[in-house]
Amino acid sequence: MFSKIRVLRTIIYFYVAIYFKIYASMIHLETPTEFSFEQTLRFLTRNQKECLHFVKNDQVFKTLSINNALVLFAISFDSGLQISIHSEQTDEKNIKIIKKYVSDWFDLEADLKTFYEVAQNDSVLKNLCQKFYGLRMIGMPDxxxxxxxxxxxxxxxxxxxxxxxxxxxxxxxxxxIFKDDVFYALxxxxxxxxxxxxxxxxxxxxxxxxxxxxxxxxxxxxxxxxxxxxxxxxxxxxxxxxxxxxxxxxxxxxxxxxxxxxxxxxxxxxxxxxxxxxxxxxxxxxxxxxxxxxxxxxxxxxxxxxxxxxxxxxxxx
DNA sequence: TACCAGGATGTTG
DNA sequence: CAACATCATGGT
Structure with missing residues (x-):
């Protein structure tokens, strides 16, 4: 009876640990109305030789150097951006830095509505805005x-x-190196x-x-x-x-x-x-x-x- | 082969 | 200030 409790306790500990391992490093980032993940991916996959990020199965992988340590994270979309961090230590500070990075990278803060209003003055640009609706300026935060x-x-x-x-x-x-894949940073x-x-x-x-x-x-x-x-x-x-x-x-x-x-x-x-x-x-x-x-x-x-x-x-x- | 590519710098009129 | 010449390197 005593050992059964210990086994049970071990199992619970195990799943709690897994839970925190997975969910503690999952970050949700709200996206504005005018945001197209599809257009974002289209831009990010424009060249196969791109080596500072990597796209696979609609997930964007990025390595970032934070305090001289490389951190790898993956971004996917599911009613907002979901960021999972593949790194040993993911403290609150790193999470904050990564959120800011992604927000800057995909330009989530820009007032796209106003840009689209300005674009009404130019029929050609207006046309592009309709075609690429929700495309934000994919930037380089660095x-x-x-x-x-x-x-x-x-x-x-x-x-x-x-x-x-x-x-x-x-x-x-x-x-x-993560799971036999090599990721680079500048x-x-x-x-x-x-x-x-x-x-x-x-x-x-x-x-x-x-x-x-x-x-x-x-x-x-x-x-x-x-x-x-x-x-x-x-x-x-x-x-x-x-x-x-x-x-x-x-x-x-x-x-x-x-x-x-x-x-x-x-x-x-x-x-x-x-x-x-x-x-x-x-x-x-x-x-x-x-x-x-x-x-x-x-x-x-x-x-x-x-x-x-x-x-x-x-x-x- | 001549010309082009997500230019920059330096010189001349 | 604008027009031209030169620099470099690979791709088509």
């Missing part, structure tokens, strides 16, 4: 990541850009700052591209530049501080401002993808000039970055 990614993407096609990023991440990034600024131009060349980086990446990495590693520092500043001051770094031009600055700093009006007007999308969507005989784009974009005032994102999305077909 400014360093968006700067590195946009420098990689300068003047080369996206496919090649993804393959350069893959090499950078796999060779210098942080690695986490190299730290310190790690990249410690490299030389020659270290990049075996991976097909041009010398200038490597130098630009070093410039940004060193600025971050040495504390001359940080996301917190910039986030407080007004639009033009942020842009100027970014452009002051050799290798960051207007396109890169605006790209990062829209993707990482929630400057929804940031407008990477030099973007070739935008040019192609606008040509197609407006049925123009040729790609628009920068001047023409500035003029067209007045209709999107306040939301030029969001409009750009929708035009990019139209390139997926």
């Amino acid at each position: 400014l360093f990541e968006s700067l590195i990614w946009s420098i990689i993407g300068q003047q080369i096609n996206l496919n090649f850009a993804y393959s350069l990023k893959e090499k950078l991440v796999q060779n210098f990034g942080q690695k986490l 190299p730290t600024p310190e790690k990249l700052a410690s490299l030389n131009i020659e270290d990049f060349q075996p991976f097909q980086f041009s010398k200038s591209k490597a130098q630009y990446i070093l410039n940004v990495s060193r600025a971050f590693a040495e504390g001359h530049l940080s996301q917190e520092m910039l986030a407080k500043l007004p639009f033009e001051e942020i842009r100027q501080k970014l452009v002051a770094i050799k290798g960051i031009g207007n396109w890169t600055a605006n790209y990062s401002m829209m993707k990482s700093l929630k400057n929804y009006d940031a407008f990477p007007v030099e973007d070739v993808g935008l040019h192609n999308a606008v040509k197609t969507q407006y049925n123009l005989p040729a790609k628009p000039s920068i001047k023409e784009l500035h003029s067209m974009s007045e209709k999107w005032a306040g939301w030029r970055g969001y409009a750009t994102f929708y035009f990019w999305h139209s390139l997926l077909g």
Whole structure:
């Protein structure tokens, strides 16, 4: 009789432990009315070489470095976002950080209603908004990541850009192994700052591209530049501080401002993808000039970055 | 082979 | 300030 109670107690303990193991690390994140998980996945799966997140069975896997420790979590959708954390320690602090990260990443806080109202001024953009209803600007909550990614993407096609990023991440990034799968996170600024131009060349980086990446990495590693520092500043001051770094031009600055700093009006007007999308969507005989784009974009005032994102999305077909 | 790709910098008029 | 030249690297 005594041993039966012990067995029973053990069983109960076991299931209680399982319960907490599973449910203590399940997080629910409310989504706004204008939110489409389908469009989110469509964007996130746009390139097979993407190595900083992973999508399988409508679940998005992401590794995040929190206090120098990698944490893996998976996001799925079921009347709101469900986040499960696959990590040993998941304290309240980490949960808070992850919630904030996902909210920023999928841009859950943006006032999409107002964007859609503004889009009514432009029949072409209005059409895209109906087609991609609920698409939010999938961002990069980490400014360093968006700067590195946009420098990689300068003047080369996206496919090649993804393959350069893959090499950078796999060779210098942080690695986490979970159930025989390998998950990566971006190299730290310190790690990249410690490299030389020659270290990049075996991976097909041009010398200038490597130098630009070093410039940004060193600025971050040495504390001359940080996301917190910039986030407080007004639009033009942020842009100027970014452009002051050799290798960051207007396109890169605006790209990062829209993707990482929630400057929804940031407008990477030099973007070739935008040019192609606008040509197609407006049925123009040729790609628009920068001047023409500035003029067209007045209709999107306040939301030029969001409009750009929708035009990019139209390139997926 | 010439031209293109989610540009940036430097020089010239 | 705007137009041009040059830089690099791979893909088509």
